[in-house]
Amino acid sequence: MLGTAVRHHADAIGHVLGLLSFARPRFRDGCFLYVSDAGLAHWVLTRRGFGAITFGHVIVSTAEPSPAIWRHELRHVRQYERLGLAFLPVYLRLLRHHGYWGHPLEREAEERLSVTGID
Numbered sequence: 001m002l003g004t005a006v007r008h009h010a011d012a013i014g015h016v017l018g019l020l021s022f023a024r025p026r027f028r029d030g031c032f033l034y035v036s037d038a039g040l041a042h043w044v045l046t047r048r049g050f051g052a053i054t055f056g057h058v059i060v061s062t063a064e065p066s067p068a069i070w071r072h073e074l075r076h077v078r079q080y081e082r083l084g085l086a087f088l089p090v091y092l093r094l095l096r097h098h099g100y101w102g103h104p105l106e107r108e109a110e111e112r113l114s115v116t117g118i119d
C-alpha cells in the first residue's frame with residue numbers, strides 16, 4: 001500500500017520531522033501521518049502553539065487529529081499538489097505579508113475557497 005502514495009518533493013521534510021519526533025508513520029487518505037509531541041515536533045509545533053504541520057503528503061500532528069484538523073491538513077496537501085515546487089516559497093512569502101491568521105492558504109484551508117486562482 002505504501003508504494004501507491006503520490007510523492008511530493010516536500011515529503012522528505014515531513015518524514016525527517018516525523019522520524020526526529022520518534023513516531024512511526026501511518027498511511028491514511030493517501031498521506032503519511034505521524035502523531036508525536038516529542039523530539040522535533042515538540043519544538044516545531046507545541047512550543048509555537050501549532051497542532052499540526054503538512055509537508056507534501058506527510059502530516060505531523062502533536063495529537064490524534066480531529067476530523068476538522070484532518071480536513072484542514074488534507075487541503076494543504078491539495079495545495080502542495082497544485083503549487084508543486086512553489087508551495088514552500090509561496091507559503092513563506094505570504095506568511096511574511098499576511099501573518100498566520102490572514103494567510104490566504106490558511107484561509108483557503110479553513111474555508112475551502114480558491115483564493116490563489118491556481119487550479
Ligand SMILES: [Zn+2]
Nearest residue numbers: 072076106109
Ligand atoms: Zn493550516
